[in-house]
Amino acid sequence: MSGILDSVNLRTQMVGQNRLELLLFALESEQQYGINVFKVREVLQCPQLTEVPRQTSAIKGMAHIRGETIPVLDLSEAIGRSSIPATDRQRCFLVVAEYNKRTLAFLVRKVDRILNTQWDQIMAPPTEIGVENYLTAVFEHDGKLIEILDVEQILADLYPMSTEVSADVATDRVKEQAKQHHVLIVDDSSVARNQMQRSLESLGLKVTSANNGRIAWDLLNSLTSRGIDVTEYFLMMISDIEMPEMDGYTLTSMVREDERMSDLFVVLHTSLSGGFNVSMVKKVGADGFLAKFNPNELASVVVNRIDDISAH
Structure with missing residues (x-):
């Protein structure tokens, strides 16, 4: 022992x-x-x-x-x-x-x-x-x-958590712009998926969810095989790190190694604590990291991505 x-x-x-x-x-x-x-x-x-x-x-x-x-x-x-x-x-x-x-x-x-x-x-x-x-x-x-x-x-x-996004983040402008975008969320926890989905849909976003990295990879691969540019189809992919069958680090690495989808914007999130998260996020090439779950922090990542796209 x-x-x-x-x-x-x-x-x-x-x-x-x-x-x-x-x-x-x-x-x-x-x-x-x-x-x-x-x-x-x-x-x-x-x-x-x-x-x-x-x-x-x-x-x-x-x-x-x-x-x-x-x-x-x-x-x-x-x-x-x-x-x-x-x-x-x-x-x-x-x-x-x-x-x-x-x-x-x-x-x-x-x-x-x-x-x-x-x-x-x-x-x-x-x-x-x-x-x-x-x-x-x-x-x-x-x-x-x-x-x-x-x-x-x-x-x-x-400890029930609110999924409501505050009004200063979910502005009318944001909600109008969000209607044009689609987000892929990946998490093996049903409560985590539901929390994220409710928060993101309250912004007006379309949301597709996958239960683990393997399912998400199969979805992305299927779309690209049909000629769909997933970097245009999805505003971003928000993925948990620890999942059965394929974890978020591996999923992100595979996305980055596939030239058909290598530019997909990826944010990793986790309930894990520790400084290794930040270094691993950089190592696998993810675009950002979130400690889950905070509806305003989640929404802000999406809003910033929408603003970046609009600016270009």
């Missing part, structure tokens, strides 16, 4: 092409779940928690970690399973993670190990299970199915 805890900080400094490292953990059963190591700040034994008055959600209290007060979410209860009794917490672990500029600690029963794989080995959940679940991907390893949770959906249910 100490090897896992000691290695998290080192591993979070690494990033690769279409590469994924999963921190495996368990909740109330032997079922294994995974979280992207790049989201993880540290893993530690659960300390004594400070209770939250009138606590009515899966937030079980606050932990004081390295001078910072961090809310603790019982991940088992958050996904509809049995909560971890207070008497068991000190035998459990906190996975301290950063999502969308918010730091939280996930209370889990057991932390197993770090598994190194590739995004193209990670599959989207079967469509037959429907959309009312917290799965964003699945992965088969050693004959067992590892489930990757849609943390964005879990947090959105706990």
Whole structure:
């Protein structure tokens, strides 16, 4: 266990092409779940928690970690399973993670190990299970199915976010100009896609969405094969970075290497924290980077792109 805890900080400094490292953990059963190591700040034994008055959600209290007060979410209860009794917490672990500029600690029963794989080995959940679940991907390893949770959906249910763009960004002029444009959004999280789509459509934009990089690539390749100039067809592509089958870095690299679409304007966005994002965005040739999700920041990127095109 100490090897896992000691290695998290080192591993979070690494990033690769279409590469994924999963921190495996368990909740109330032997079922294994995974979280992207790049989201993880540290893993530690659960300390004594400070209770939250009138606590009515899966937030079980606050932990004081390295001078910072961090809310603790019982991940088992958050996904509809049995909560971890207070008497068991000190035998459990906190996975301290950063999502969308918010730091939280996930209370889990057991932390197993770090598994190194590739995004193209990670599959989207079967469509037959429907959309009312917290799965964003699945992965088969050693004959067992590892489930990757849609943390964005879990947090959105706990902390609903507005998708409304402020009036000083969504002006009448912007809305009139936006009607002429079409944006491609790529994200494996249904809540993230819906948030972006609502915000962009409120500007008057036409929006096409894809569930992962592979689907987006197939769409772009299909359009170009039919003689459609995707750099004219789409105002821009806004893509998540971490997705099953093909991540955003790989998708962007493939777009840049294909002369039919190499000039497509690409913005990458992610809930991942860390300075490596900026350097990787430049390395793969993306035109911009967004930490998700903020409707005004998202809209401003689109507005600036429209203004640049209008100026030319």
